C-alpha cells in the first residue's frame with residue numbers, strides 16, 4: 676500500500692511515526708491496532724499538503740467545514756476514489772444535503788434537529804453513513820455536543836424514532852483538563868448504550884485515547900504541521 680519510503684513527504688513520515696506510536700499504545704492496552712483508525716484532519720491544508728499522504732496509501736480524512744471540504748475534496752477523490760471523508764466539525768441543518776452527499780462519516784450529531792435532517796437526507800439520497808453522537812463531556816457552554824445527561828435520550832431518539840443507526844460517540848475534551856477522564860467517561864457512556872465506536876483523541880492525546888478504547892483518532896497538526 677505504501678510507496679517507496681525514501682520518497683516519503685514529511686507529512687507521510689510523521690503519519691508513519693504516529694502509526695508506530697498507536698501500535699505501541701494498542702499493544703500496551705491489549706488491543707488490536709487494526710481496530711484504531713486515523714482520520715487525518717486536513718482543514719486549512721491544500722492539495723499540495725494532502726496529495727503526498729494519499730500517495731503514501733492513507734484513505735481516511737477529516738474536515739471541519741462542509742464548504743471547505745466541498746471546494747477541496749471532489750478533485751482529490753477523482754484521483755483517489757477509495758477516500759473516506761469524515762465531517763468532524765459542527766453541522767448546520769441547511770448544510771445537511773451537501774454533507775450527506777460528500778461525507779462518509781459525520782462525527783457531530785448533537786441535537787434532534789440535526790439527527791432528523793441527517794435521517795431525512797440519508798434516506799432521500801440512499802446513503803449510509805458512519806454516524807457519531809458528539810457529547811460535550813466537559814459541559815462547556817461554547818462547545819458543541821449534547822449534554823452528558825441527555826446523551827442516552829438523543830441516541831434512543833435516533834434509533835427508535837428516526838431509525839438512524841448510530842455507530843458511536845465523539846468528544847473533544849476541554850483544553851486544560853486531563854483528557855483521560857473524558858475518554859474514560861465517553862467509553863463508559865458508549866458501553867452503556869452498546870455502541871462499538873469511539874471518536875476521540877487528537878494530536879496531543881491520541882495515545883491516551885487508544886488506551887481508553889478509541890476506534891477513530893482525529894489527528895491534524897501532528898501530521899500536517901501547524902495550521903496557518
Ligand SMILES: *Cc1c(COP(=O)(O)O)cnc(C)c1O
Pocket residue numbers: 716718739763764847877878879893894895896897
Ligand atoms: C481540527 C480538529 C481536530 C484535529 O486537531 P489537531 O489538534 O490538529 O490534531 C480534531 N477534531 C476536530 C473536531 C477538529 O476540528
